[in-house]
Amino acid sequence: MAKTWLSLFILVLLLFQQDSKTVEIYRVEREDRLEVFARNSNIYPVTVELNVEVEHLKPNRNLPYIGVVPAKGNEKLLDLMFTDKEKGWNVRSSYTYYPGNIFAHHQDGYAYRLPYGKGEFYKVAQGFGGTFSHQGDLQHSLDFDMPEGTPVFAAREGKVVLLEQENKTGGPDKNMMDFANYVTILHEDGTFADYSHLRYKGVSVQLGQQINRGQIIGYAGATGFATGPHLHFVVKKAKKGGGFVSIPVEFTTVNGIQELQEGESYAGY
Numbered sequence: 001m002a003k004t005w006l007s008l009f010i011l012v013l014l015l016f017q018q019d020s021k022t023v024e025i026y027r028v029e030r031e032d033r034l035e036v037f038a039r040n041s042n043i044y045p046v047t048v049e050l051n052v053e054v055e056h057l058k059p060n061r062n063l064p065y066i067g068v069v070p071a072k073g074n075e076k077l078l079d080l081m082f083t084d085k086e087k088g089w090n091v092r093s094s095y096t097y098y099p100g101n102i103f104a105h106h107q108d109g110y111a112y113r114l115p116y117g118k119g120e121f122y123k124v125a126q127g128f129g130g131t132f133s134h135q136g137d138l139q140h141s142l143d144f145d146m147p148e149g150t151p152v153f154a155a156r157e158g159k160v161v162l163l164e165q166e167n168k169t170g171g172p173d174k175n176m177m178d179f180a181n182y183v184t185i186l187h188e189d190g191t192f193a194d195y196s197h198l199r200y201k202g203v204s205v206q207l208g209q210q211i212n213r214g215q216i217i218g219y220a221g222a223t224g225f226a227t228g229p230h231l232h233f234v235v236k237k238a239k240k241g242g243g244f245v246s247i248p249v250e251f252t253t254v255n256g257i258q259e260l261q262e263g264e265s266y267a268g269y
Contacts, residue, residue: 023069023097025050025077034080034091040069043208044161044186047238048077048097055090056083066240068101071161071186100238104190111252112155113213114268115144115195115233122146125230127262140246141234142260148229149202150220152195153268155233155251157213158185161192165203170223180224183217187235191247196232197224 023046024039034057038048050065057080069075082089116122126143162184169179181198183205199221205211222229236244250259254267 023048025093025095027080027091032082034082034089036077036080036093037074038067038069038077038095038097039074040072040097042099042161043071043159044099044192045070045073045101045190046097046099047102047240048095050077050095051093052078052080053092054080056085056087057081057089057091058083066102068103069097096242098238098242100192100244101190102238102240104237106191106235106237106247106249107187107189110156110189110249111257112235112249113153114251114253114266115153115155115231116146116268117151117153118268120150120268121265122150122268123265124260124262127260138234138246140248141232144220144231144233146220146229146231148199148219148221150231151216152183152198152218152220152231154185154211154213154215154217155193156185156187156235158187158193158211160184160205160207160209160211160217161186163203163205163207165198165201165218167223168200170197170221170226172225172227174225176223176225178224180226181218181221185211185217191235191237192244193233193235197221197226197230199223199229 022041026037028035040046045068047068052063060079065077123145125145165181167179167181170176180196181202182196183203185193198218202219202221205217220229220231235247235249239245250257252269254269
């Protein structure tokens with residue numbers, strides 16, 4: 001009987017790191033108002049939460065403000081109108097931001113491609129709601145049991161926004177959590193897909209690259225916190241306050257469009 005390898009922890013859900021230099025809040029003074037802007041230098045959109053306390057200013061939007069700044073975008077968040085400029089004005093503000101668009105809506109009618117070659121046949125070692133590790137925000141994740149070096153294909157078109165391929169180690173130890181190789185792709189509807197536990201030097205795409213459905217993006221491995229070679233796949237969206245929640249998806253198989261079941265094997269199509 002073939003061995004079944006399972007993800008013990010899905011590190012990629014936590015890999016986007018907030019850096020104070022990548023999103024900047026600034027203001028521009030006009031004759032009758034202050035304009036507040038956010039500049040996002042990341043290659044993915046971010047959600048910004050802005051708290052403002054003002055004196056002798058009237059905001060044109062309800063506060064606190066929550067909005068999305070596009071990738072490489074510069075977005076005006078709000079206007080603060082002077083109520084009595086002769087008395088001066090004062091602004092006290094704080095903000096936080098996190099990757100992704102919390103207002104994104106997954107294209108539920110989209111049928112994903114199986115993330116391996118046509119005609120190849122692999123087992124779902126752990127499916128949606130798998131008791132081993134697919135719970136909570138990770139509930140709608142899939143582990144495909146496949147040998148190291150198996151080509152991994154993009155299940156959906158999009159842009160590469162995160163990757164790692166320099167790690168060489170992996171194993172069933174929490175100390176391995178920082179050593180997973182992976183590719184993260186941003187889809188047109190604002191969701192992301194993670195392809196995790198790739199082998200050393202097992203990424204064949206570049207940051208910012210536009211990827212076609214069915215394009216090879218890397219090669220399966222066992223890096224990071226994992227018990228053996230397999231591919232972890234998850235579609236996810238940003239949630240309020242930061243982090244991500246996984247999304248249930250369906251795939252095109254030789255037997256039609258299906259939600260994959262744990263323990264079953266499916267042929268690439």
